[in-house]
Amino acid sequence: xxxxxxxxxxxxxxxxxxxxxxxxxxxxxxxxxxxxxxxxxxxxxxxxxxxxxxxxxxxxxxxxxxxxxxxxxxxxxxxxxxxxxxxxxxxxxxxxxxxxxxxxxxxxxxxxxxxxxxxxxxxxxxxxxxxxxxxxxxxxxxxxxxxxxxxxxxxxxxxxxxxxxxxxxxxxxxxxxxxxxxxxxxxxxxxxxxxxxxxxxxxxxxxxxxxxxxxxxxxxxxxxxxxxxxxxxxxxxxxxxxxxxxxxxxxxxxxxxxxxxxxxxxxxxxxxxxxxxx
Amino acid sequence: xxxxxxxxxxxxxxxxxxxxxxxxxxxxxxxxxxxxxxxxxxxxxxxxxxxxxxxxxxxxxxxxxxxxxxxxxxxxxxxxxxxxxxxxxxxxxxxxxxxxxxxxxxxxxxxxxxxxxxxxxxxxxxxxxxxxxxxxxxxxxxxxxxxxxxxxxxxxxxxxxxxxxxxxxxxxxxxxxxxxxxxxxxxxxxxxxxxxxxxxxxxxxxxxxxxxxxxxxxxxxxxxxxxxxxxxxxxxxxxxxxxxxxxxxxxxxxxxxxxxxxxxxxxxxxxxxxxxxxxxxxxxxxxxxxxxxxxxxxxxxxxxxxxxxxxxxxxxxxxxxxxxxxxxxxxxxxxxxxxxxxxxxxxxxxxxxxxxxxxxxxxxxxxxxxxxxxxxxxxxxxxxxxxxxxxxxxxxxxxxxxxxxxxxxxxxxxxxxxxxxxxxxxxxxxxxxxxxxxxxxxxxxxxxxxxxxxxxxxxxxxxxxxxxxxxxxxxxxxx
Numbered sequence: 067x068x069x070x071x072x073x074x075x076x077x078x079x080x081x082x083x084x085x086x087x088x089x090x091x092x093x094x095x096x097x098x099x100x101x102x103x104x105x106x107x108x109x110x111x112x113x114x115x116x117x118x119x120x121x122x123x124x125x126x127x128x129x130x131x132x133x134x135x136x137x138x139x140x141x142x143x144x145x146x147x148x149x150x151x152x153x154x155x156x157x158x159x160x161x162x163x164x165x166x167x168x169x170x171x172x173x174x175x176x177x178x179x180x181x182x183x184x185x186x187x188x189x190x191x192x193x194x195x196x197x198x199x200x201x202x203x204x205x206x207x208x209x210x211x212x213x214x215x216x217x218x219x220x221x222x223x224x225x226x227x228x229x230x231x232x233x234x235x236x237x238x239x240x241x242x243x244x245x246x247x248x249x250x251x252x253x254x255x256x257x258x259x260x261x262x263x264x265x266x267x268x269x270x271x272x273x274x275x276x277x278x279x280x281x282x283x284x285x286x287x288x289x290x291x292x293x294x295x296x297x298x299x300x301x302x303x304x305x306x307x308x309x310x311x312x313x314x315x316x317x318x319x320x321x322x323x324x325x326x327x328x329x330x331x332x333x334x335x336x337x338x339x340x341x342x343x344x
Numbered sequence: 345x346x347x348x349x350x351x352x353x354x355x356x357x358x359x360x361x362x363x364x365x366x367x368x369x370x371x372x373x374x375x376x377x378x379x380x381x382x383x384x385x386x387x388x389x390x391x392x393x394x395x396x397x398x399x400x401x402x403x404x405x406x407x408x409x410x411x412x413x414x415x416x417x418x419x420x421x422x423x424x425x426x427x428x429x430x431x432x433x434x435x436x437x438x439x440x441x442x443x444x445x446x447x448x449x450x451x452x453x454x455x456x457x458x459x460x461x462x463x464x465x466x467x468x469x470x471x472x473x474x475x476x477x478x479x480x481x482x483x484x485x486x487x488x489x490x491x492x493x494x495x496x497x498x499x500x501x502x503x504x505x506x507x508x509x510x511x512x513x514x515x516x517x518x519x520x521x522x523x524x525x526x527x528x529x530x531x532x533x534x535x536x537x538x539x540x541x542x543x544x545x546x547x548x549x550x551x552x553x554x555x556x557x558x559x560x561x562x563x564x565x566x567x568x569x570x571x572x573x574x575x576x577x578x579x580x581x582x583x584x585x586x587x588x589x590x591x592x593x594x595x596x597x598x599x600x601x602x603x604x605x606x607x608x609x610x611x612x613x614x615x616x617x618x619x620x621x622x623x624x625x626x627x628x629x630x631x632x633x634x635x636x637x638x639x640x641x642x643x644x645x646x647x648x649x650x651x652x653x654x655x656x657x658x659x660x661x662x663x664x665x666x667x668x669x670x671x672x673x674x675x676x677x678x679x680x681x682x683x684x685x686x687x688x689x690x691x692x693x694x695x696x697x698x699x700x701x702x703x704x705x706x707x708x709x710x711x712x713x714x715x716x717x718x719x720x721x722x723x724x725x726x727x728x729x730x731x732x733x734x735x736x737x738x739x740x741x742x743x744x745x746x747x748x749x750x751x752x753x754x755x756x757x758x759x760x761x762x763x764x765x766x767x768x769x770x771x772x773x774x775x776x777x778x779x780x781x782x783x784x785x786x787x788x789x790x791x792x793x794x795x796x797x798x799x800x801x802x803x804x805x806x807x808x809x810x811x812x813x814x815x816x817x818x819x820x821x822x823x
Contacts, residue, residue: 089576108634109625109633109634110625110635150570152531152576282621283531283541285575285757286597286757286758287598287757288616288620289601289613292608293608299601318710322610322710324709325611325638326636329630329631336631
């Protein structure tokens with residue numbers, strides 16, 4: 067069950083994993099996610115499904131090494147198995163022919179926006195992709211996204227590759243030039259999504275974001291993932307993960323994401339020094 | 345007058361002479377010690393006390409206790425076996441009608457069921473049926489001589505069960521014994537439903553649930569964990585795959601919040617989340633286990649039910665200096681079992697009655713720091729027959745808190761109804777099912793437990809599973 071086929075670093079701290087999950091591979095649609103748990107003592111973490119191969123029965127995920135669980139995940143090898151994989155969860159992205167769509171991805175969010183790009187292109191949209199990372203070495207999926215987009219703009223914060231600056235500046239420039247944009251998808255770190263929404267809101271361009279809230283069961287049972295959208299409390303796991311970005315309370319999201327910062331640091335440190343026994 | 349007085353005294357004396365053996369107590373962990381661990385609070389009867397208690401049962405010809413039991417356990421019969429020292433036999437009798445005796449012996453509200461109708465209770469204290477049930481089931485499990493009930497020859501008919509909680513586990517056992525090919529689909533990574541995610545270790549050790557689940561596997565029941573019905577597969581897809589009947593026992597899993605300002609501040613949990621982290625994910629053993637939990641020092645739990653008691657006692661064990669129950673009525677109206685309230689009081693939980701939160705206050709980082717409350721007074725009885733609380737004007741005050749657990753109930757999880765065409769639900773989203781059979785608005789689909797009734801007890805869910813098992817057996821026998 068859930069045997070790992072490939073676990074390959076795409077950059078210093080971003081990893082692509084392919085593993086067997088035939089039932090989910092048959093069923094999943096763009097925008098959905100899984101919850102995985104590595105072993106008996108592991109925590110449940112949600113990760114967006116980046117790709118799937120129904121024939122081979124495999125799923126692809128892309129994750130960033132940020133703490134103990136993702137560090138452990140990155141050390142697993144082809145042939146190892148994940149103890150638990152649950153899914154597909156969340157609502158699929160509402161894909162239709164919007165016309166001209168801009169897909170913005172930042173950091174590991176580039177992996178999450180990729181399946182949307184593929185699905186949007188397939189639905190007949192003109193897809194313009196803007197992807198960014200801190201520096202050239204951290205950039206992922208440039209080739210794959212390029213192949214599925216009508217236009218691709220790459221940015222790096224430090225200017226080591228592509229456009230020097232943030233993805234939001236590129237989008238702002240497009241709008242300033244009067245380019246027609248019918249729909250925007252923005253997935254990445256919370257500050258990036260917030261800025262993209264600030265850019266599009268004055269122009270009334272519908273902007274969909276995918277939220278990465280903390281989850282436990284991910285089936286609507288616990289409410290750990292609650293967010294405020296349009297002043298109403300929503301559960302990211304069952305009401306989302308995608309929401310109208312102009313309605314999302316990003317401050318609350320970013321606060322709540324910090325809930326376990328200290329615990330996570332403690333666990334990660336103990337893991338790195340080998341004093342947690344696993 | 346004098347004579348009468350003597351009379352009374354004499355009667356009393358005769359009574360004392362005849363005074364039967366008192367109801368036997370179960371030894372418990374000392375409250376001061378137990379709040380520092382998650383081990384079970386009561387130790388259970390010894391063989392000697394179990395026999396003494398069992399002998400109190402007068403073996404009524406027409407036992408009223410059985411009528412008080414949702415699954416019709418043959419109470420006098422199993423107690424008689426204990427009285428005679430046949431503990432393994434006793435467990436066998438229990439398991440004829442109850443597939444989870446070790447669980448029921450611990451979490452059933454016996455005081456409202458079998459023990460309420462026990463004839464001894466009319467004049468004195470009822471037989472401790474729950475404690476005896478627990479004793480027999482534990483004895484059998486520890487003896488390693490767990491009996492596997494007889495299983496009928498396979499009839500090749502496939503039944504799917506959504507949810508491995510009390511109702512699902514019961515129906516699975518019943519149908520497997522009748523020769524059905526049973527598969528349980530469980531959304532979480534572990535079977536047991538509320539028994540593993542909700543009820544804490546100190547009230548129901550998880551090893552017991554695991555043993556019960558193992559017992560079902562021995563009957564041939566297949567369990568697919570991480571399988572969310574409605575997401576991984578829909579009920580209609582299960583029919584396409586050859587299942588001939590489906591039972592929905594997914595529970596009333598969605599948490600209720602009060603929709604008051606500040607409720608999304610960090611440190612405010614639903615009871616579901618708080619308990620799931622601690623119980624299912626073993627966050628109380630962080631960092632040995634990877635799931636973290638906020639270890640609050642001033643914890644307020646909103647609500648007066650068993651889930652509230654479980655949450656507040658968990659908070660104490662996680663190191664709370666002040667653990668409070670905030671309830672808008674009084675102790676009399678609290679729906680929690682007396683025993684749970686008593687245990688919480690012994691452990692030092694504060695009970696702030698006639699109090700309701702109206703707003704949460706947070707700091708700049710979004711953490712909860714205070715809870716604005718109103719004092720309440722009781723007015724006229726409401727629809728539930730309980731006197732309804734009314735706020736006292738100008739009674740606002742703030743309680744300092746760093747963690748809050750909202751335990752004011754649950755509602756139906758919409759995933760299954762939303763993905764099953766033609767499945768009728770009521771205005772609260774609960775599945776409409778016939779009382780006697782669990783049959784829903786769709787042929788071949790049955791439902792029971794909290795997803796039908798709203799949040800209730802383990803044993804009622806088990807009773808619903810039992811009825812649906814009979815109904816499915818009848819339905820598929822005709823097919």
